[in-house]
Amino acid sequence: MTSGLWELVLEGVWVTVQLLVLSALLAAAVSFAVGIARTHRLKVVRFLAGLYTEVFRGTSALVMIFWVFFVLPPAFGWQLVPLWAGTLALGLTYGAYGSEIVRGALAAVDPAQREGGIALSFTPAQRMRLIMLPQAVPEMIPPFSNLLIELLKGTALVSIMGMGDLAFSANLVRLALQESAEIYTYVLLIYFVIAFLLTRIMRGLEKKLKAGVGKKPVPDPDLDLKRAETTGVGGGGV
């Protein structure tokens, strides 16, 4: 491969990273907004948030991308720059998955904590901000880390719409070289490295946040115990 082609690949990496960061931010915002709305005291709010989750989780991310690229422009008379259209489609879809993580983590906080907040006459907003979220957020990090990897894999979908991300640049190089094995191997490796870095970053974040509420990254000691027991007999140990 020539240096010109490598430059093309690097540009692709840059677009992928931009798209990843932007859609991760949007997805995080949607996750918290919808996830918190699902614990709201009004039934209407809970229903609407639940409906959002079902609809956006129910459909395919790629179909959503097609929809944002082709149906939104004629329907509403405005067209988004490809980067923003991709961000919108990915952020809304993965945000729906994330909202389930937020809801689950909030539900897992000890009910006594919430009751304590009520007893101290905190407002619902204060309760959420000062009591629930600080305890729930560290628990969200491992599932969010998995979701972030899924999002990274999802960014490749925009190449179908002709956006010049990493997967698209692979296609260009393939056409230029008339040879696919080499470039696709490189591109898969680049994705793998990005995914690896993301998991490392998220693990560091988890450690930091859990230290903030006085927990260790692997908080459940009997989890290790169970695992040791099950692998001890017969199965030959993993």
Next chain:
Amino acid sequence: MKWDWSAVSDFMPYFWDGLLVTLQILVLGSLISFVLGLVWALLMRVPSRWVTWPVGGVTEFVRNTPLLVQLFFLFYVLPEWGVTFSALTTGIFAIGLHYSTYTMQVYRAGIEAVPVGQWEAATALNLPMRRTWTAVILPQAVRRVVPALGNYVISMLKDTPLLMAITVLEMLGEARLFSQQHFQFTEPLTVIGLAFIVISYLASLALRALERRLVH
């Protein structure tokens, strides 16, 4: 926003064709992922690093890279190596392989959740390794993991449109073709979007019913 019902009715025959292909991908892909996932999970229990490291590394790699690029890889690289399959076969294999790296973790959890006493009983009864697995461990492990496997089938449904990128005419492929021929994008894309929501919602209801039956 203009909505044209005649475009919907024109699209419907293509929609059914696409739905059939989508379901075909889903069923065959699921079968591949169930079988391969079990193979990976069992290989990961072989007490030798020469087996677990390569298997662990390869599955980790497949799990953390985009299915779309894997599809392109198989679709363009295999013919260069002199192996030619139809786009549909390649796609089904790719999606099955990709999801097998998820199902292997499900199986692993299921196998680890089998109580130790079951292993000890098998040892006490002097059952050979093969019988221990086929008659004692796997029947109990698989029963536990059915709901989790079902979740991955639903995820797989939502990844089937990716096969459009390697020229397979499943639902999204049919919709795109129709849109380009008739220059009507809104109707076909909305129809298949709704179809995905309906199918995955029904599937999750069915799964919840199955889960309840397995638990009780």
